[in-house]
Amino acid sequence: MKPETAAKKLGVLLEATPEAFRAAPVTRTALQELQNEPPEWLVELRRTGPHPRPVVAARLGVSVAGLRRADVTEPLTTEQIQALLEEKPEWLTRERETHAAVMAENARIKRDRAAAAAAPRTPQR
Template sequence: MTSHQTTQTMKPATAAKKLGVYLEATPAEFQEGVVSRTELNALQTDPPQWLQELRLNGPHPRPVVAAKLGVSIAGLARGGVTDALTTEQIDALKQDNPEWLQKERATQAEVRKEAVRIKEKNAQSAEEPKDKRS
């Protein structure tokens, strides 16, 4: 019996997500085809001009927008941001610093602080002896 190695492919949406770009802003040939694992690796290691431009100026998908603003994706939605934004629009939002953005950044900071507290508590619990009856 011989084994046949098939090329692993993915939908353009999956590839765009892995590349951190907004699918609708990619070239038509990217959107309409399938992307092999080899092609994805090539795009990541040696990005073409269109990919470099998208990563630099956008429009950016919501996870990237959220990260650049320091909020969660849900926080974006609560702030009314449901579409992809360009780097220029993100910078303008940072400059304007609306009340919703301040609130969501504070919320995100609390979430991070709580995550650190829980991690430290779990690490401390792991160090304690399992059986205290000795």
């Protein structure tokens, strides 16, 4: 697979990976090895960043769209994410509330659909 696909699967920013990783395709076996026994560069990259948007969004408890609405377009380091969590800017509070509401609504819909699927159906005439 392409290095950018492998980087996404590993949850890291491609530009921050070593040149050797970016230079050649990554086999599924190599990806599995990286996941099971990550080398030091991968451990450090996951710990300190810079992180791709999906990881930043997850660590902040917001959606990727919420990051975009807040004009957070650049990758952030773990230190920058921690600073935002401590500062709690207004946009972060608002986006966390929005994200929590959306997740709750999605869970409700999933429960409703599961209940409807489990309910006995009456024959129609």
